[in-house]
Amino acid sequence: MNSKEVAIYEKIKEAIILQKLRPNTQLVEKEIAESFGVSRTPVRNVLRRLAYERLVKIIENKGAFVTSSSMEEAKEVFEMRRILEAEAVRQACRFSNEEQLNELEKMVEEELNSYEEMDYSESIQMSGEFHLKIAEMAGNSYFYQYLEDLISLTHVIISIYGKNHEEKHACLHHLHIFKAIKQRDEDLAEKLAIEHLIEMEDNLHFSEKHSFFASLSDVFQQ
Numbered sequence: 001m002n003s004k005e006v007a008i009y010e011k012i013k014e015a016i017i018l019q020k021l022r023p024n025t026q027l028v029e030k031e032i033a034e035s036f037g038v039s040r041t042p043v044r045n046v047l048r049r050l051a052y053e054r055l056v057k058i059i060e061n062k063g064a065f066v067t068s069s070s071m072e073e074a075k076e077v078f079e080m081r082r083i084l085e086a087e088a089v090r091q092a093c094r095f096s097n098e099e100q101l102n103e104l105e106k107m108v109e110e111e112l113n114s115y116e117e118m119d120y121s122e123s124i125q126m127s128g129e130f131h132l133k134i135a136e137m138a139g140n141s142y143f144y145q146y147l148e149d150l151i152s153l154t155h156v157i158i159s160i161y162g163k164n165h166e167e168k169h170a171c172l173h174h175l176h177i178f179k180a181i182k183q184r185d186e187d188l189a190e191k192l193a194i195e196h197l198i199e200m201e202d203n204l205h206f207s208e209k210h211s212f213f214a215s216l217s218d219v220f221q222q
Contacts, residue, residue, distance in 0.1 A: 001045060008036050009046045011220060016055050016066055017128065017152055018121045019159040023068035027056060035220040053149050055156065067156050071206045074157045078201045081150050082194050084143060085131065089189040091138035092181050100137045101182050107133060108178050112171045123171070124155065130174050134181070154200075161204035169199065 001009060012032070015021040027047060029040045036043070047064045050056035058064045069077070096104075111126035128151045135143040173196040180189035 001049065002042070004036075004038060005042045005045050005049075008032070008038070008042060009049055011036075012046060012050060013055065013152065014125075015220070016050075017155045018124060019155065021066050023066050023156060023160045025066045027064040027066065029064070032220070053152065055152055067153070068160060069153065069157050071161075073153075074161065074204065074206070075201070077150055077153050077157060078197055081147070081154070082197050084147055084150070085134070085193050085197065086190045088135050088138040088140075088143045088147070089177065089181060089193045090186045091140065091143075092134045093184045093186045093189050095139045096137040096181060100133075101178075104130070104133050104137070104178050104181070108171070108175050111174060115171050127170055127174070128152075128155065134177075137181075157204065158200075161206055170196070173199070 012021070012027070021027075029043045029047070032043045033040045047056055047058065051058045051064070055067055056064050057067050107126060107130050111123055111130060114120075114122040114126055131151055132144060132148060135147045173192065177189060177192045177196065180192055
């Protein structure tokens with residue numbers, strides 16, 4: 001993608017992750033193109049990229065829509081996250097350096113501050129970055145690559161099924177995981193990471209599913 005497409009891609013992806021664009025929202029090429037002052041071609045390329053990442057679903061003769069994951073897909077996402085993150089935290093315990101640990105601690109503090117200040121959009125973003133930082137600390141680029149996609153899908157899943165999700169619990173879990181990594185306690189770090197993901201999944205309400213819609217022009221002109 002060229003620089004303009006990257007900018008549009010990042011803006012749409014951020015809107016999905018921060019739940020400004022909700023599941024089942026139709027992503028109309030013409031409206032998006034007008035919002036960014038471009039032709040439909042770069043928008044079409046961006047939507048294809050997002051479809052490859054499974055954040056967008058393209059339906060023939062209907063258009064592109066923000067993904068609305070099924071219960072089965074949601075469970076598969078959390079299953080894969082548990083497998084990957086269990087090993088990622090172990091490797092982070094082994095290979096992380098002091099600078100990375102300081103950065104992770106700062107991220108936890110910023111996430112807690114965002115929650116206390118009721119800046120929930122920032123808190124959501126910081127939560128995902130915490131997990132990605134651990135993947136980076138593990139020193140395996142594939143952890144980061146696959147977890148980035150899975151974490152983005154997790155945000156979509158929570159926006160569908162995450163009624164009454166307790167963000168503060170997540171912040172505190174991150175604090176405990178950080179402390180275990182700093183202590184180089186692989187068993188504890190893995191245990192805490194898995195328990196954290198299990199609780200996230202347990203907080204989902206799979207019996208309820210709703211459709212949400214938003215004005216694209218309002219989202220991208222904020």
